[in-house]
Amino acid sequence: MSEKFYYITTPIYYVNDKPHIGHAYTTLASDVLARFMRLDGYQVKFLTGTDEHGQKVEQAAKTAGMAPQDFVDKVSQNFRALGDILKFSNNDFIRTTEERHKKSATALWNKLVEKGDIYLGKYAGWYAVRDETFYLETDLKDGKAPTGADVEWVEEPSYFFRLSKWQDKLLAFYEEHPDFIAPTSRRNEVISFVKSGLRDLSVSRTSFKWGIPVPNDPDHIMYVWIEALSNYITAVGYPDELSDTFQKFWPCDLHMVGKDIVKFHAVYWPAFLMAAGLQPPKRIFAHGWWTNEGQKISKSLGNVIDPINLVETYGLDPVRYFLLREVPFGSDGDFSKTAIIQRLNSNLANDLGNLIQRTASMAYKNCEGMIPHFQEFTQEDLDLLYEASNALKSLRSLLQEQLFHKALDVLWTIIGNANRYIDHQAPWSLKKTDTQRMGTVLYVVLEVTRHLGLYLQAFMPDSATKILDLLGVPEDQRTFAYGGCDFSLKAGTQLQEPTPIFPRYVEN
Ligand code: ME8
Numbered sequence: 001m002s003e004k005f006y007y008i009t010t011p012i013y014y015v016n017d018k019p020h021i022g023h024a025y026t027t028l029a030s031d032v033l034a035r036f037m038r039l040d041g042y043q044v045k046f047l048t049g050t051d052e053h054g055q056k057v058e059q060a061a062k063t064a065g066m067a068p069q070d071f072v073d074k075v076s077q078n079f080r081a082l083g084d085i086l087k088f089s090n091n092d093f094i095r096t097t098e099e100r101h102k103k104s105a106t107a108l109w110n111k112l113v114e115k116g117d118i119y120l121g122k123y124a125g126w127y128a129v130r131d132e133t134f135y136l137e138t139d140l141k142d143g144k145a146p147t148g149a150d151v152e153w154v155e156e157p158s159y160f161f162r163l164s165k166w167q168d169k170l171l172a173f174y175e176e177h178p179d180f181i182a183p184t185s186r187r188n189e190v191i192s193f194v195k196s197g198l199r200d201l202s203v204s205r206t207s208f209k210w211g212i213p214v215p216n217d218p219d220h221i222m223y224v225w226i227e228a229l230s231n232y233i234t235a236v237g238y239p240d241e242l243s244d245t246f247q248k249f250w251p252c253d254l255h256m257v258g259k260d261i262v263k264f265h266a267v268y269w270p271a272f273l274m275a276a277g278l279q280p281p282k283r284i285f286a287h288g289w290w291t292n293e294g295q296k297i298s299k300s301l302g303n304v305i306d307p308i309n310l311v312e313t314y315g316l317d318p319v320r321y322f323l324l325r326e327v328p329f330g331s332d333g334d335f336s337k338t339a340i341i342q343r344l345n346s347n348l349a350n351d352l353g354n355l356i357q358r359t360a361s362m363a364y365k366n367c368e369g370m371i372p373h374f375q376e377f378t379q380e381d382l383d384l385l386y387e388a389s390n391a392l393k394s395l396r397s398l399l400q401e402q403l404f405h406k407a408l409d410v411l412w413t414i415i416g417n418a419n420r421y422i423d424h425q426a427p428w429s430l431k432k433t434d435t436q437r438m439g440t441v442l443y444v445v446l447e448v449t450r451h452l453g454l455y456l457q458a459f460m461p462d463s464a465t466k467i468l469d470l471l472g473v474p475e476d477q478r479t480f481a482y483g484g485c486d487f488s489l490k491a492g493t494q495l496q497e498p499t500p501i502f503p504r505y506v507e508n
Contacts, residue, residue: 003043004041004042004043005042005043005044005045005248005249006034006037006042006043006044006045006253007044007045007047007236007249007250007252007253007254008030008033008034008037008044008045008046008047008252008253008254008256009030009046009047009048009232009235009252009254009255009256010026010027010030010047010048010049010090010256010257011026011051011255011256011257011258011261012048012049012050012051012094012096012228012231013048013049013050013051013079014050014051014054014056014057015050015051015052015057015060015071015072015075015076015079016056016057016059016060016075017060017075017299018075018078018304018306019078019079019082019307020297020304020305020306020307021290021292021297021304021305021306021307021310021323021335022258022289022290022297023079023082023307024082024086024307024323025287025290025323026256026257026258026287027048027082027083027086027088027090028086028088028320028323028324029256029287029324029329029402029404030046030048030090030254030256031046031086031087031088031089031090032320032324032399032404032458032459033254033256033399033402033458034046034089034090035089035457035458035461036395036399036458038089038479039454039457039458039478039479039480040396040479040480041479041480041481043248044091045091045092045235045236045245045248045249046088046089046090046091046092047090047091047092047093047094047231047232047235048079048083048088048090048092048093048094049079049092049093049094049095049096049231049235050072050075050076050079050093050094050095050096051096051224051228051231052072052076052095052096052097053096053097053210053211053212053221053224053227053228054132054208054210054211054224054228055129055132055205055207055208055210055224056129056130056132056224057071057072057210058208058209058210059129061210068210069097072095072097076095079093080093081308082307082308085307085308085311085316086307086311086316086319086320087316087461087462089461092235094231094234094235096227096228096231100234101230101231101234102212103234103239104230104231104233104234104238104239105212105222105226105227105230105234106212106215107238107239108226108230108233108238108239108272108276109214109215109222109226110215111239111276111277112161112272112275112276113215115275115276115277116162117161117162117165117275118159118160118161118162118203119159119160119162120157120158120159120160120217121157121158121159121160121200121202122155122156122157122158123154123155123156123157123158123160123202124153124154124155125153125154125202126139126140126145126151126152126153126154127151127152127153127154128145128147128149128150128151128152129149129150129152130145130147130149130150131145131147131149132223132224132225133145134154134202135151154207156205156206156207157206157220158202158203158204158205158206158220159202159203159204159214159217159220160200160201160202160203161200161201161203161226161268161271161272161275162200162275163198163199163200163201163267163268163271164197164198164199164200166198166271166274166275167194167197167198169271169274170194170198170267170270170271171191171194171195173270173274173280174187174190174191174194177282179282179283180266180280180282180283180284181262181266181283181284181286182283182284182285182286182330182401182402183285183286183330185330186259186262186266186286186330189262190262190263190266190267193263193267194267198267201223201268202223203222203223203225203226204217204220204221204222204223205220205221205223206219206220206221208221209221211224211227212227225264225268226268226272229264229265229268229269229272230272232252232255232269232281233246233250233273233278236248236249236250236252238250241278250278250279251278251279251280251281251282252281252282253281253282253283254281254282254283254284254285254402255269255281255283255284255285256285256287256402257284257285257286257287258286258287258288258289259286259287259288259289260289261286262284262286265281265284265286266284266286269281285329285330285402286330287329287330287402288327288329288330288331288332288333289332289333290305290327290332290333290334290335291332291333291334291335292304292305292334292335293334293335293336293337294334294336305335307319310340314340314341314344314505316462317348317459317460317461317462317463317502318340318343318344318348318502318505319340320459320460321343321344321347321348321408321459321460322339322340322343322344324404324405324408324459325343325347325404325405325408326339326340326343326405327405328403328405328406329402329403329404329405330402341505341507344502344504344505345504345505347412348502349500349502349503349504349505351412351415351416351419352412352415352452352501352502353500353501353502353503354419355415355418355419355422355445355449356449356467356470356498356501357498357500357501358422359422359427359442359445359446359449360446360449360470360471360495360498361498362427362428362431362438362442363442363446363495364495364497364498366431366435366438367439367442369494369495369497370491370492370493370494370495371443371446371471371472371489371490371491371492371493371495372438372439372440372442372443372446372491373436373439373443373491373492374439374440374443374444374491375436375437375439375440376440377440377444380421380424380425381440381441381444384414384417384418384421384444384445384448385444385447385448387414387417388414388418388447388448388451388452389451389483389484389485391410391411391414391451391455392455392480392483394407394410395407395410395411395455398410404459408459411452411455411456414448414451414452415452418445418448418449421441421444421445422441422445425441427441427442443489443491446471446489447488447489449467449471450467450468450471450473450488450489451483452467453467453468453471453473454468454478454479454480454482454483457478463501463502466501467501469496470495470496470498470501471489471493471495472489472493472494472495472496473489
């Protein structure tokens with residue numbers, strides 16, 4: 001089989017704050033894709049990390065009374081810890097204060113200078129530290145940035161990137177690559193932004209020190225975005241473009257980001273890359289924004305949702321499930337306690353939990369604790385088995401478009417059908433009249449559960465492992481390559497004694 005590669009990244013998060021639900025959401029969605037692609041036979045590079053330079057971090061360190069490096073060492077750790085708790089499967093974690101990154105960002109800068117795309121000029125404009133962005137006088141609303149951030153007048157020598165030169169090339173690129181930006185609403189937004197005209201971009205600052213110095217002009221620090229974006233190529237070995245890793249993984253398959261930073265990823269980043277003679281990434285998905293019980297999440301409102309807290313309250317897999325099922329991926333979403341409890345109790349405990357619990361318990365009690373023997377399948381049996389094994393095709397195409405909620409819908413349709421099938425077949429009655437048919441019915445549902453267990457490994461890894469363990473599926477037969485009927489459950493395999501995998505949530 002030929003080797004297949006998949007490279008997925010999350011934004012690198014600012015270390016001026018503790019991770020919250022928004023950060024967890026982006027990395028979770030990426031984690032599900034990384035896991036799915038691994039199960040589907042790809043060699044996956046899954047990168048996340050922390051963005052540690054810039055004025056915002058310098059200020060946060062000062063407020064904390066710490067040296068910037070000590071501060072970032074400490075806060076970066078919170079993001080790693082989040083990954084451990086949420087079981088993110090990233091196989092690289094980049095910090096922009098690492099040597100490999102300084103080397104790569106510097107090399108990218110030098111390349112842009114060499115190509116004539118960076119020049120020294122003078123910057124005068126309104127700068128918002130919070131957004132790390134410059135604004136025009138006409139952008140301001142009531143003396144503040146359109147985002148509400150405070151701005152200050154900045155006038156200083158600055159290096160510029162010739163972004164204006166790339167306007168037509170970017171538009172042509174979007175045209176030729178209709179899947180480059182998703183969802184469509186974001187794509188339209190980006191295209192109209194570029195069409196409205198691109199000005200050259202100030203890419204260095206002299207007003208702070210905490211960053212990577214501009215080569216041969218150390219009074220200047222590289223603007224945080226040119227530096228931060230280059231993390232995606234650092235992690236695959238840039239500037240060594242001929243390295244094995246770079247060859248396998250660049251261009252990146254997917255940059256997963258929130259809608260707040262789509263412009264940087266879909267406009268500036270491909271322009272920098274094209275200017276440096278490198279290929280742009282294949283796709284940028286910009287997801288929506290979470291609010292808390294209808295309110296914008298912010299530190300000043302004191303309503304920041306701590307993902308670690310959520311996991312402690314509801315359990316890891318229910319949180320993973322809820323975040324990706326509740327809201328169509330790409331749209332904004334609202335977190336509410338009622339909604340998560342409802343999802344947990346109805347979709348997980350009732351629909352999936354009961355399906356497994358009642359069939360596995362019946363087989364365990366009535367079929368000598370083993371996967372039952374089966375007889376010839378009826379059309380109804382075959383329909384359900386086919387629906388379960390065939391779901392992989394839909395999951396692949398839905399996840400290729402990052403439609404997590406629809407992928408989960410596909411699985412829950414199977415779960416609903418399997419529950420209806422049991423109700424209709426009533427194996428508890430067959431127990432008295434036709435034990436062989438009872439065995440067949442239980443077998444069908446357990447085999448459907450095996451498929452569900454295989455797929456769910458991407459979404460809810462712990463629970464899926466419990467399902468597959470329960471069924472005695474060998475550990476080396478849990479990738480999608482083993483979905484076919486050659487690897488169906490073997491009658492006579494020992495079942496584990498079933499215990500509920502998704503207990504109901506009862507509020508104290
Ligand atoms: O922007 N809902 O870092 P950052 C959903 N360092 N997602 C949210 C969210 C919310 N309420 N709040 C944050 C930066 N996010 C730069 C990135 S990349 C080269 C540099 C998520 O710490 C979402 O993914 O501000 C958003 O894009 C990201 O956190 C911003 O993280």
